[in-house]
Amino acid sequence: MSVIGKQIKKYRTQKGLTQEQLGQLLGVTTQAVSKWERGGTPDAELLPDISQALGVSIDALFGREEQRLTASLARQICQMKNEDAYRYAFSICWAIEIGFMQDISALDDFLNKFIEHSAITTDKTDYFAKMMQDGGVATARLSPDFHHFFLMVEPKSSIREQLADVETLRGVFELFADKKLLKIIFYMYSRLNTPIAASLISKNTGIESKEVDRCMEILCKNNLATRSSVATADGEIYSYMFHQESSVIPLLCFADEIAKKDYHDFVGSFDRTKPLL
Incomplete structure (x- = not known):
């Protein structure tokens, strides 16, 4: 299997698309998609359409983006002043949060309005974005001048087994x-x-x-x-x-979030099919 064929299959599967459905989005036959995934290479002019249908970059179709992304982000952040680095890192966290919406049509509309999280915090309201899905949990606070982000990757065993008694x-x-x-x-x-x-x-x-x-x-x-x-x-x-234990501050932040009575769930997805603990 060619690299591009392997990547097409990988991202098609992640999107939950069948070969037939991907073919319909691209205006090609199921057989063409199957041929790519078995080692063939799509025509170059189709690559932009394939990347858009799968929601990935053309670099990702060639297997390059995943290798470069972490190193590229690390280098960018390393060269920034601390204050700028944290603000830039949170913008990445915000992109991750809305990316979990997993609805391309809704995502495009959302991004047009709120590509920057700062567009939300134009008043004094406390805003939260919460994703609780199979695969993990991601939450972000977007209150004026107070932003934080939490991401948990679902463990193979239950979450409860990872916690202390x-x-x-x-x-x-x-x-x-x-x-x-x-x-x-x-x-x-x-x-x-x-x-x-x-x-x-x-x-x-x-x-x-x-x-x-x-x-x-x-x-x-x-x-x-x-x-x-x-x-x-x-x-x-x-x-x-x-001991200025770094876990104390997140604990206080989440305690404050639980205590909030006047806040707005700005965006959320609660479609887990299994219990949290």
Whole structure:
């Protein structure tokens, strides 16, 4: 089988098209499509029509795009300033999100209006895009000046098998349910991560020093902070370094999303045929 024939079959199958259906879209016979997929090569003038019918580039038909895309994106992002790189990366995430719509006619109309996610956030509304399909889950927040994206590829086993046991997960949520602990977490994330004494945490949170020590001990046990001792003229005191764990911020973002009562599901697809867990 030629490379182009292999790619046509691959993308035709991904689109859920039969050889006959693809032939009808292209104005050729089923036999012509079958011939391509068995090693033949379509006429060059048909390539733009084939790429449009399959929703891929001509480079992809020759097997080149997949190899180049990751490297090309990595190089582009690597050469940008951090702020620009994150904004550019989110535009790619937005393209991924709307690509999961999987309806070419609807997608073309949607892209004409919202090719840039910034076109959505012209007011103060919180917008969300949610895709829950067989194959995975993708969600994006498009609120004014607050954008984030989550993508999960469906594991071969159940999602539940990948997660920790219920008691372990409950322990994590218990941390964030404690008002004092959450207040300290917010304060620690609001400052540069340098050693800090309980007295300063107390001063900035309004929590008594003894309670701060109790809370910090819990955070240390859960690997969110590290305690070390410092010798002073008045004796030994403890200082803390907070582990700025990157998972905390997404957890807070998704908690905020769940808590929202006034928001708009901008676009969504909930066509899973199997349960999430």
